[in-house]
Amino acid sequence: MQRNQNPRLACHDDIKPTFSWSNRLAALKHRLQGKPNVRPIGPYPSSIVDSQGCEFGYEMFYHVPYAYHLAKIGCLQRTVSCSGTKCFYFFSPDHREVYDRRQFVKHLDSIDQRPHESPDANRWEPPNFAAHYGNKIDLSFSKPLLLIFNKYNVEWDHPPINFLSTAFLDRVVQKTQDRFSLVYLRPTSHIVHDHMPVGNLNEKERLRDQGVILAEDLYEDYQHLSFNEFQLCLLSQSQHRIAVQGGAAYLNALFPGQMMLLHRYGGEQLHGNYIDFKRMGVTELTVHNNEFDMLDRLDQFNHSLRHVA
Template identity: 35%
Template sequence: MQQLMLKFLYVVALLRYPGIRRDLRYFIRDNYYARLNQIRFLWADYFVKKPYKVIDYHGEFDQELRYVLPFAYWHHLNGTLKKTISCTNTREFYFFSENHSETYEKRVWQAGYGYYEVPNMTHSPTFSYTKFAQVPFKRHYKNDLFTYGKPILVIANKYNIEWDKPPINFLGIPELDRIISSYKQKYQIIYNRPLSSQIVLDNSEIMDLNEHDWIRKQHPEVILMHDLHEQYRAKVNNFNHLQLLVYANTDWFISMHGGTAALASYFGGTNLILSHPGGGMEHHFNEYATIFPALSGAKILHAKNTNEVFRYLNEHY
C-alpha cells in the first residue's frame, strides 16, 4: 500500500511541478506522504490529547533542527509528547522534553530517508506548519554570562567534506581577515567552528583550516568558541549547551550551508548564510525564504558566493 501511494504521489508532484527536475520530485513526493501519514494521529492529537508521541531520530543534524525539533515542540505544547530519543549531547536542544534519551553516539544520514513520522521530513517547495512550533531557544537560554560591551557577531564557519567533495561552503583565512578587520570595532566577534571531538558527526568529515591559531595571533580581540568551552567547562554541560547560551545573546550571525545555518536561524536577528549553488537542495526549493525564517522569524540573507557575503555585510551589518 505504501509503495502504491508513493507512486501516486510522485504523479501528483509531476502534475503540480511539471518543470522541476525529475529527481527532485522524489523529495516532494516524500513530503506529501509524510503529511498524509499524520492523518493516522488525528484522534490522538486533537481529541484525546494525552502523552503518547515518541520521537526517535538520529539522522542529519540539519534535518533534526529544521523538521524534528519544531514537530517535537508542537507535541510538547499540545500535551501529546511522551518521549524524545536522539544523539549524544542533544538534551539541551530538547529542554522541553521531560523524557529525553541520548541513545545514539553517531548520526547516520540515511536515517532521514523513508522517515515519515514528521510532516516535513525533507526538502520541498512548500512546508506544512500545522504541527510546527518555533522552539524558544533565545528566551530559554538568554543569560548574563556571555555579555560584552559591544553586540555579539557570531561567525559560524565550517570546513568539511560536502556531498563527498572537498569543502565548498566555508570562509577561508583571507575572507575571515577581511570580515574581522572590518567589523571588530563595532561587534564583539565570536568565532565558532566545532571540532570533531565537540559534536556528533554524520557523514561529513571535518578537516583542518588552521585558522584558530592564526586568529589568536592576528586578531586577539576575537573570542574563539573553543576557548570559551575550556574557560566555562564547569558551567556548561557540553559544546552544544555552550552554543545555545552564546547564540541566545546574539542577534547577528554569519553562517554556512547546512546545520550551521539552521542553528543560527533559531535565534531571531539577522543570519547571513553562505550557500553556493550546485550542492544542496535548498536552492532548488527556495528554502532560505520559507523554512529557515520560519524557525524563529529571523531575517535570512542568502549569499551565493563570497562577493555577496561582503555586499550583504556592507548593506546590513
C-alpha cells in the same frame, strides 16, 4: 520578532488527540517493520519523536518544532536523539540519547517527512530558545556580539564546498572588530560526530592573533554545560551572525536577529527551504552564493545593525 502563530493550533488545545484503534494497528505495523518508536496519536504521525540520528540541520528543522508542538498540546510521550541533545528538547518529559553518530536518513519516520520537504505548519512550532537560554550565563561582552559559524568538511563525497575562506575571514575581522566582539565557531571532530570527515582550515591561530575569540576557548569557562547548550546560550545573546550552508544555518535560523548565509551548493535553495527559515525565528536573512557578494553586503549589514544593536 514575534513568531508566526498558526490559527489552527488553538483548536488542538480544546480537543486533545487520543490513540485510536487505527493508531494502535499502525503502531503494531511499525513495530513489526522494526520502527517501535513510531506511535501515531490522532492525526499526528507519532507521539514519540525519534530523530533516527539524522543530520543535525534536519533535526533542528523538523523534529524539534514538531516535538515542541506535541509538548504544548500535551501529547509528547518521548524524544529520542543523539548524545548532547537534551538542551534542544528541554520541554520533553522523557528525552533519551541513544545515537552516538549522525547519518543521512531518507525518510524521517516519526514525523513522516523527507529531507527538504516543507514542514507541515499544522504540527510545526519552533521553541523560543532565545527566551529559554538568554539569561542562563553572563558572557559580559563589551560590544555587541557577532558570531561567525564556519565548517570545513567533506560534502557529498567531495572536498569542502560551503566554507568561509581565510581571506574572507580576515576581511570580516578588519571591517567589524572595532564595533563587535567576534566569536568564531568551526566545529571539529571532537565536537561533532558525523558521517562526513572534518578537515582543518588552519585559520584558528590566525584569528586568535587578530583578537577573535574562539568558541572552544570561551567554552573552557562553561564546562558545566554541554557544548550544544553553550551554543544556545551564545546564540541567545547575539543579534548578528554569519553562517554557511549546513546544520548550523538551521540552528541559527531559530534565533531572532540578522544572519548572512553563504550557500555555494546544497538542496536548500532548490527546494525553497530558506523561505521556511523566515518562519523559524530569524529576523533578517540574506543568502549569498559567493564571498564577494557577502563582502559587498557586509557594509550594508553593518549600517543596518547600528539601528538594531
